[in-house]
Amino acid sequence: ATTTTAAGTTAAGTATTTAAGTRQARPSNLPAPLTSFIGRDGDLARIDTLFAAGRLVTVLGPGGAGKTRLAVEAARRHRHEYRDGAWMIDLASVTEPAKVGAAVLAGIGLRGGALFEASARLRDDPAGELDVLADQLGGRESLLVVDNCEHLIDAVAHLIAALLARCAGLRVLATSREPLAIDGEALVPLGPLTLPEPDADVEQARRTASVRLFAERAAAVRPGFDVDERNLGEVLRVVRGLDGMPLALELAAARLRTLSLAGLSDGLSDRFRLLVTGSRTALPRHRTLGAVIAWSWELLNEHERTLAERVSILPGGVTLASASALCAGTAVPAAEIPELLAGLVDRSLLQLAPGPGRYRMLETIREYGLARLAEQGALTGVRDLTARYFAELVARHDPLLRGPEQLDALHVLRAEYDNVLAALRHLCDTRDAGGAIGLAVNLTWYWQMLGRHPDAAYWLGEAVALPAEPPGVERDIAEGVLLLNTIATQSALISDSIVERREELRALTGRLLSRPELPGFAGALTALRLASLEGTEASPAIIQRLADGPDVWLAGLAHLFRAQSAENDGHLDQVRGDVTAALERFVRAGDRWGQAAALPLRALLRQYDGDLDGALADLNEAKRLAREFGSLSLSDEFFIDLRWIDLHVRLGETARATEMIASARERALRSASPELAILLDAREAGLLVRAGDLERARELIESAETGLSEQRPFGGDHGQALVGSVRATLCLELGDGPGAEEALGRAYAEAVGSRDLPIVATVAVTVAELAASYGHYRDVAVVLGAAARLRGAHDRTDPQVRTLSGRGRAALGGECFAEAYETGWQLDAPAALSRADPALLRGAADGAARSRVE
Template sequence: MLVAMLGPFRVHDGRGEPVELGGNRVRTLLARLALDVNRDVPARTLIDDLWGEAPPGGATNALHTLVSRSRRALSPVADLRLCSEGLGYALRADPDEIDLHRFERLAARGRDALREDRPVEAVEDLRAALELWRGDPLVDFRGATFAEVATTRLERLGRSALTDRIEAQLRLGGHADLLDELARLTSVHPLDEHLAELRIRALRAAGQRAEAVACYERLRRQLVEHLGTEPGDRLRELHLALLRDGSADGTSSSESSDFAQHGPLVSGPNGGAAPTGAAPPRPMSGFVGRERELSQLEHALREARLVTLFGPGGSGKTRLSVESASRITAQRVLFVELAPVRDGHDLSSAVLTGLGIRQAPRLDHGQPGGDSLPRLVETLASEPTLLVLDNCEHLVAAAAQLAERLLSRTPELRILATSREPLALPGEKLLPVGPLELPDDVEVAASSAAVRLFARRAAAARRDFELTEDNTAHVVEICRELDGMPLAIELAAARVRSMSPRRIAERLDDRFRLLTRGNRSAMSRHRTLRAVVEWSWELLTGPERVLARRMSVFAGSARVESVAEVCSGAGLVVGDVEELLADLVDKSLVEAVDEGTVMRYRMLETVRVFCAERLAAADETAPLGRSHAEHFLAFAETAAPLVHSREQLAWLARLDAEHDNTMRALRWALANSDAEVGIRLAAALNWYWSMNARHTELTERMRDVAALSGPAPAESRAVVELVSRLYEDSSGWSERLGASLEKLRETDAMSRYVYLGLLEPMVWLLTERLDEMADSLRRAAEHHEPWPNAAAHYARAMLAERRGEMSDGEQHADRAVAAFEEIGDRWGMAQAIASTADFHSLRGDHEGAIGKLTESVRVLRELRSPAELVPQLARIGMHRVRMGDLSGARSELDEAFRLVGKTPSSHRITVTYGRMELARAEGDIGAARRLVHHAEADLVALGSPPHPMMRDLLLSFRIRLLLDEGDVWGARELFGGVLGGEEVVPGRPMSAVLTEQLARLLLHEAEPEEAARMLGVAASLQGVLDRGDPDVREMCTRLRERLGDEEFEQLRASGAELSVVDCHAELRRVLGR
């Protein structure tokens, strides 16, 4: 054993020799990491656990130094490695080389053997487990919070292992050897009913009936004296059996007289016992939220005689039942807590006890407690009653049987059950109890039930706590991270006594250690977050546990087919997965989400984290991570071509549903440096990301994937490199992009990724390399798939617009629309239709442009993709501004603004630009300037702008505003260094917009000839003069008035005839004066 923690802390080398560790801090760090062996522990958690509320200055550096010292101390132990992991550290070792982990494994295996009636194996494993104990666990670290929590758990497990071992020995007939040990244990723990039961059974088996009866009486007196309670059902039944033993042996029944006098103490109607202790509890804290559930429950209790509130642990089922019961006045309400009941074989007797009714023993009955059901029926039938049976999940079969019998015999009885699993009876009305309502936005957080619950409980824990502008976002984060589950939120709120909400939110990645200080009056399984989940875990069968831990590898939800493929194998048969999944849903470990045509399955995040720990403990994290990544790589590569087909809507919906899983697979590939998986996955998802304007994936994730070294398909790597460079924004961008395009062409990637039929020629167009673009268009037009053929028409329309070939461009756009419609690609149809709007716009036909864009929006709405709707709505708004319909423009732009959200994106900047145009048209220059600031802030927040065009567009608008105000010098200053620079080519259309504003500047400077020529230069750069722009129309009118029609047209034509290179030379000439 390399690490010993069940007693004084020791580390041994491979020969069993003790290792000198040095100071206590090193020992504490190693003990803390050994508790979570092979799991990453965040640095901030280690700092809290090592130094508590008084961390040293520079705590991170102090921890780093301590880690270095610990590594030196462990150098003689080859099989113990202290590793840096992300933002924390981990101790890597075989768990069996750490005594407490070996103990837990052996104890669990022994317990399973006992449950499966294999007592020989159980004794062997449990003895081996208990022999590992050398003293009190973690004795050297008393006072440390992490040690206190672990010690409590280990002591409970140790006691359980001890009683399990004794139980197994009793089954093997070893009662005589156990008498002395049990006598000693019951003297140390005089109130432990389980130990007393084991001793009484051993005494009875050894023929010492009188001592067994005396043992029972001593326990009963102790319980009455110290706890004010009687022994539980099992002990009372065992006592009855002892008394029967005596009667059979000729023992006088008077020996039982002392027990017999403790019969019913209270008589009810018709001689029955009246409930004395069954009123619903009265919580000390107020009830928050659940108005809809309370209404549903009230209605259900009127309609059905059996209603079950079911849901995961900590969801508030008990609290909801108590609140509902407190509002009932028309009938008697009785409340029975079943959590303490360990055995359901005579549940009716336990319910009677819970109701406060004691029964006299009936020595003439053949079975112990045989009269309990009639007695319970008699009690409940005396008047209309609602019986609340709380926490049925561990006794679900017995609870169902009892409920059925009671309801069949008592017509005026209704039962409200709470359980993590339905009772599954005919006529049962099921009401799921899930998370509390979470806020959609920080601005409305205070109205959500989850945040209100946190705020109330936090205020109870710290009187001065209140929601503020500074802490609300962190409270929302806490509630979301904890899935809106009431118990978890209450445990988190209790921590505000010593932590800020921000600190609590930061520590939720270690939630099971953070949330350990619950209400001391609550049941033990509700005092810590871990205990809540462990209670459900303990109720699972072996195969259910295997599936549950393996399901933790999924992000969000998954289809049953995915769960079966990823999780099957190594002891889990693929054909069993669907039934096991249904069992996990019934037991509230997994949530079933109905998505219309299919069901998807998800775990609450807290459950997922717990199961991920179990996955790591089973040493399955690595293989399941690979299985998950490879499964979703195959899914993405299947979906990629189908998003260009008639099945587009269905596959886009599937990609939306699996987005979290595909991103988890991508993160796995990055974390494991798996270039093949990462590069193929990114290349397959690229078009989907583009269609949905997923900027982070297209920029940051693409760059990360492009940096992966290792074998990967050449065509996939070339796609990833191209896209990663497409979103760069630095000097030499055009040349690097061209080099990536050359590499892409060499691999013939278009044959695998049909979206390159559009992407490749459009990027060539962006870099002004028209010969290469022609080659791309040829290959796209000759492609064996129809989608690149349609895309070639769309790209030719763009090229024609650039060249000013309006008629040719419109023809290609119309062909693209027809081709995409034939394929069934709504996205392609919408884009091609929108491109025809550009030709109407450039002619000044705003009505025609709006008509085309409206048709495009209609098609896009079928895609249910707000990201694609946004730019088209914004364009409609801008056209309405240009035609003077400011009210209509505001309506379109408001809808676009609602859809685009608050996260910076290129589409958000487009919408803001439309709002800038509207503010300017309304004469509100101040509002327009503020909107420019917002757009520029979003551009900076993007980190890597989608294209320099966006920057030029905002700059051109700033110049417009300055010229509107007559600030000629300010406008000329902004032009400095923009036009005429080396990087002007990639932004050619935007350069045209800037050139139009330069013409306005020259007109303000009384140089009409230069202004007219600049309008020609703008037409050359853009392909045609934008006659839809009111500024351009106004300039043309003024210049014609100043110069006359003939001279104006000659000057404009002289600029329009220039090549791109000559245009830029002309711009440098004008700006350099």
């Protein structure tokens, strides 16, 4: 490789041409190279050979050897071969071993949680980072370029080993100063670029990679530069003295902007004579590179050195604003900083980074800058200044996440996230409890929007573990948010922990609720969620208080929260008012996230109203808005797909629904969460029963039942209820009344256990079908009415409801059917729940059987 990294703009994707001549996009974030790639053909060929036999290749070498550039070039040349993308994961800025998974999630543009999961309620156990990654990467054909692994070697090794074991289509190209040392790893150790012989002539020298690199980079700063008879001796002295180290060659070439080649050669010779005083245990190439960096540093003027040292504190890159902030209080004039940054780029000490106005410093150079700050005794002070700057940046941008500037604020926080976490780590390390808690609380909504519950749980845990006197309301908020995010990352509501901490939780909720004004956004959100978790009677009052309050965004959130709860309880009149109010307020606030969360609920209402096209439009818009925040998680996509499938069935587009089921099943089976296919099998089995393909329906429902017996996804009870309901329908078509009764009995018990009334309503419709099989059409009408009461709405576009209603009217007459249906509809929720019990039909079934015998 010719340079240690390839900085450039981030590519949204690449495209290849298929056999049919069409262009097929390949997603990727590989940086676009700003300079040509020189040498390393043998190493590229070795990587290709090793990937033909294995799935993990690690490029080894010291800092400055060109590991990153080689890995990126190898990935770039073969990115079209990976159907689901080639992704660059730079771990240089990650300081916590526990954050490696989050870095990979961020690198491939994924949200860590499901935006629609509260409405979907497909499972009670939100996935951890490894599960989310395996969901997204499992079965897909992807390449991860995992860069700068050495400082997190154990954590990286464990994560990559786990992903490779679970994701058969995944390949990993890592760079590190030491091997990962896991099964299946193949190594590509990097030596220096090929060097010319001491007596090489011009043509021989030009053919070597080290001379080609030096000459090309020199020509970039001194147009017209070339290797010829006049300068050959000095070029040989430089490239041989630099041991063919790519970074050293680039730093030296950059000096030709201000030095002659002779001056460069003499200066380097002086530096090399000093190496004998350095560490004799260091590898020669390490000492060579260190000498070149030190010499480059010393050739900077005072202001350039100050700026370079201070921006080395930033693992996530530097902007004009952050550089200016870090130079505050120094002799560096603010007006000179743009020119100084450009000068550091010219000298190869900074590189352009993805995104306008952003620069990054290579890790090898950054390490030198940090050492300089430490030598001066300035490291802690600069870190203090950095922490204050980024705490203020987060405090300014957090409110913007809930308004019309949302996407811009999200872009800033994403770009600065590594620097923000470095600031948070410093605050924790220096025991600044107030600063750490304040910064963590201000990150609350950013974490929530992107589903980064593990990040929230980790950093809030670090912050609240710091001693602080007095505790104060901000600590209460932090503890509440910590609990909520811990719940989101662990088993179902971590019930044991909640029981153990019941009194602590109740006291915490009480302290927050006792305040006349809930303290800020985070305080309001925490109080609302904790009160709901506790089941306190104050919860409705808090929601109303926020819904009527002056904060438009919080009012929208309160209406949305109440709508989601009301839908679960079958109170669709409440849902209708709250969804309308939530959308109106989120639109007024300019918040796309809130709209994306509320639209699926409005789609459900439109579906019940018979406006199926409007429902489809709402789901499409929700997905479009959600994608503005990043790729949807698998459960997000699955939830939307299930809703789309159902709408196409209602529209009579069964073929389209079947295609969507097949596509969604393929993605589920290729993922690390194949249990998602269980509901798809059940859904397709129901369609096949209606189409008369009973044998294939039997195969699918047996597959779903097998999956449920091996695990209990979606909270178990939801899945059992839905699958059992389809099994009962199949039994009825096969003329197996007792089998249908048995399946419905289990399904009804599971549905009641779910405490989700719309799920009970789904089972109740099949109970009505069982009643129809016995010829008891008054029961059919009453149970259909009870099902409508449980879901909170009539469902006249559902094919099963429509068919049963038609049969009931034909048997009873329209007036009698309507009267019986109204009887069920007028029941209260507990009575409707009881009326849907299939056990009530047993007597009718026994009577029908006796009649047939007689």
